Amino acid sequence: MSSNQAQISTLLRKSLLGELLDTQFYLFSARSKHGNIRVAAEIRSLFANDEGLTAGSKFFSGLLSAKTLKDPALIEVPLEHHPASEEILSLNDYGYASDSDLDEGEEEDETNETVQDNEKLELQANVSAGTTPLIKNYATKGVYRTTPNRKILVTDTAFNTWQALLYYLYTDEIVFAPLRSQGSQTAAQLGLGKPPPCSPKSMYRLACKIEQDVLRDKALAAIQSSLTEHNILQELSSSLTSRFPLILEMEVESLFQHITSATVMNDFPTFIKRIGGADLPHGVDILIKLHERMLRQHYPRVFSPEPPSSKSSESEYDERRMRGGGSGRSGRGNRRSSRGRRDWSD
Template sequence: MLLHKGVDEWTSTGVKSTFTVLIPDDSSPTITGSTGICGWGWSFSCSVGPASTATSPILLGANLTPIPWRRVAVFFHPDLIRDANYGRITLRTETKNLRPLDDGPPSGFLTQIDLPQRHGSSKNPLGVYMRLSDATGPATIAIVVQFAAGLGMSLPRSLDPRVEAALAQTIRGEEVTDIKFYAYTRVRAGYVTRPRPMFAKLALLRGHSDSLDTYLMGVSGEAGFAESKMIDLDVDMPPGDRFLGYDYMSDSDLDSDDEGDGSSPAVETAEASTTFAAQRPLPDSVSSSRSTSPILTFRALAPRRMGRMVVVKGHAFKTWNALLYYLYTNRIIFRTSDFHQESTSQIPVCSAKSMYKLADKFGLGELKALALESLRSQLSAENIVREAFSSFTSLYPEILDIEVEVLIRHLPNLTEEVDNMLKSICDGARPQCFNVLQKIVCHPELLHPSRAASEVGFA
């Protein structure tokens, strides 16, 4: 068999199957192989063969002789779930010792398939990879099949090693939470206001990315952050308002001061002001017992939970809260134009833009891909001009490329909107828009309009 399967890892929304790929010697012709049933009733197949010299990168060995490549393609087969009404499922591939062909994404390919699927298996691979013939170590492919959280499926779940370690710590009497984050919820007159607390277990946040682990080393005191000193998590002063003069002020997960965020102001005040309750004078019964019951007095004054307190800078409460929930459960919901705030789901809802920024900062590839797909799905003729020329888009080339393609497709029907946007750019109101203008002007469909018109149906 070409694909040797390891143990499936189950989550609340899908399953991850990991395979070792057996690469035949260079003289072998193309061969194919399939797996048995995986997960909930699907399978995969693999094709391995000589790489085309026309598409393969040319690499030279130590003696300047060409190093041959092998071409590896992976396919998904719905099999037993082909007729199931599961809607859109997402498949993501992660690889080791394999390189994507034709400059594919290094972190893995993202594919979406709609079920039920009446026709035969797709001929389009989940990913096409190249492997050096002299590479050392096994080549592995991990494929995550994820179902929409809204399906409410009850899937068997593998116990994450982080969860197992955290549970073991509770058996030894260690705290369930050992870190407290404060993040801001509102913006008013150039200030972010009304911080709210969130609690977490550091052990459950580690291991998702090197960048996030480095950050956590800082907040846990391992890197010497001054603000991460040990405190009583139930007795601390919430941070004050902050003025932040950068793009954080346009964060779509911050509410303006006259808007609600789905929680009662009284609850917010209570959550952020545990200090005042903890510092109230002891009842007379406790005070009078000090001379006769020192143990009772000690227990009344002793801190309940010790840990670190960190003020989150540059990210709103909703975004950080959703990140913590995702790191715990691998589940996330992005706010869309048709989302109803009164949703009863316990999963925190956040802006895809805000989460994309956070995922990019911490190198969380899967989360970043999910946010990107949500952003892509929300693009339309009504909002594409505004989105393509936004300051957010100018920061991320991947998003810029996607939005330019959508903009070009709708361009014939957006004359007035584009004219108004170009006028504001010429007036100096949008200095960040050079890159998007450059891509539009140099786009093949505009450089060769007759050919492009026939391709997209405008002719």
């Protein structure tokens, strides 16, 4: 029996004894508009077994063993309270406005209420003080069979991404949804018997944060396999590309491979104008990387000059001999001949 199969067997046995649930996580699941501000909204719940998480993750080992949370994106929730499903958080505070794992929610009507600059502090204060109303029965239909030992509000990761992460730590299985730039809608849930899909870009961001290297590489490979001439310029324009140099380098390589395609040739002038107009904060980095890639292709000696060969050394030696600057016996012989001629002239 593999380690993952043994872990799943353990979790099943614990579920029979009512010992499965240790920690409850609350996460935003949608993106909507509140007045004139884009926000993360619609909090949903996930339940986890601590042993199942800590067995394969140093991040969760430290998180779940710590008495206080050091990560500012994580907020401790009193056991007797729940964050309200109506709670919102500005996408600036969320940290990833274009997160593909946030569903598109309904736009709220303009009201007199506004999202304050210190909204995240207010959210944390409300949760910690237990002043938020009880959560609506949104994702956890039915009555709780057990009470978790700890509740944590995660404010920088989407529900779909976190759910896929927990499933991966339990089973070592991961399924990535198509990129939105591929023209496909986010993959639908595949049923309880299948891994929950998530965006490879969202998972790459999370895997880098929690130092889950194998999962990070899987997400990076999924992003790379999704790049085509039809979406490479759009992906280069994403905020995620500006934050992670490895993704930038990979996407510039893809751009170079498709640089002569009809789609790229048609859209590239507009892309360059966006860089010139400062629409892309990382546009200069893209051009620098593209220039370096072109030099490596057409002028490889610029990056790896060839060392002097033995043949060139011999040519330099012969040239010195012809100029009278040689060494060894021939040099000494020349000097003796010179002295002899001077003696004869005297």
